[in-house]
Amino acid sequence: MLIASYAVYPTANWLASLREQRFDFITPWDGLIPLVPEFIFVYFSFFPFLVLPYWLVQQPAISLLGKRQVAGTLICGLVFVLFPANLAFDRVIPEVEPYRSIFSAMFFVDKPHNLLPSLHIVYTALTGLAICQAQWPKGRVWLCAAIALWSVAICASTMLVHQHHILDVVTALLLVAVLYGVIRPAPAELKHPA
Template identity: 30%
Template sequence: MKIILFRLGQMLLGWGFVGVIYSSTDRWQGAGKLISPSAIDRWIPFSPAAIWLYLSFFILIPLGYLLAPIHRVKWLATAMQLTALGAGAIYLLWPTTMAYPVDSGTGASSDVLAALIGVDSPQNCLPSLHMALTVLAVWALSDWKRKLRTAFFVVWAVAIAVSILQLRRHLFVDLACGALLALLAGWLALRIKGARRYAVKGDAG
C-alpha cells in the first residue's frame, strides 16, 4: 500500500503540476501566432474517430507511474515538472494557435470531441504537452529485457501521436517539439537525480 501511495503521490506532483502550468499560462498569455500546417499535416485526414486513441493518453500516463520500475517514478515526476516549466515558458513568450477544422458530425466521436474542445485551450500548441508526456511515460515504462511489452507501449505512443494529428489538436511541428522537450527534460532529470545521489554519498562520506 505504501508503494501505491508513493506512486500516486508522485503522479500528483508530476502530472498535477503540468495541469497547473497548462491552465495558468493559458490565462496569462497574449494572442497566439497562427502556425501553418506542413505537408505531413495536410496528408493526414481529419477524423473525429481518433478521439478514442487520443483519450487513451489518460490511461497511459497513470500506467507510467503505476507500472514503471520504482526507481524511475521520482524521475518521471521530475521530468514532467521540467517539461511543464519549459513548455510554460514558451507558451508565455511565444504563444501559438492553429486553424481548427469544424466537425459537423453527429456521432459519439463527434460529441466527445466537442466536449474536449469546450474545455481545451485553443492556444498552447507548440510544444505539444500531450506528446511530451506520452514520450516520458513510455520512457519510464521501457525495459529492453521485456521487448514485447516495450514494443506495445511504443506502438501505443505512435498511435496517440497519429490521433493528435487526425483530430487537428496539434500540428506535426508541435509534436516534434514536444518530443524533443521531453527528451531534454528527461535527460536533465537524470542529471539532477545523479547529482542528488552524489551529494548524499558525499555527505555520508
C-alpha cells in the same frame, strides 16, 4: 506532475487566449492531415497511459520521471504564454455521435493556443520511455513493443483529431531529449563493506 499540469496548463491557456499577438507554427504538410474522428479514443487513451508507471516503473526511476514531467510542464507553460499559437485547422464538430458530443465538449474546455510544444506528446514520450527502460532489462520485449506502438498512436492522434501540428510534435520530442540530457539519474551511492 498532476498538480503541476492542472496548475500550469489552464493558466497558460487562459493567459494565451488574452494575447492579441499569436504565432503560426505551421508547415505545408499540416494541410494534408485529415480529420479522423475515430482517433479521439486513442487521443484520450493518453490518460490511462499516464498511470501505467505506478505498476511498471519502480523507484528511483519513477521519481526521475516525475521530475522530468514537472520540468516539461513548466517549460511548455512558459512557451505557451510567451508564444501563444494559432491552430491551423478549423475546429470542425463531426455530425455523427458520439463524436459530436465528444468534440463539442473538448472544444468548450480547451482553447486552441497551447500548441507548441505539445504537452500531450511530452508526457506520452517521457512515460513510454520510462516504462521501456524499466521493463526491457526484465526481458519484456513484447510489453515495450506494445508501449512503443501505443505511444506512436497517441502522437499520431494529436494530429489526426486536429489538436496539434507537425511542429508541435517535433518540438515536444526535442524537449524530451533535452529533459533526458539535463535531468539525469543521481550517481549510485557507494556501498561500503560492513
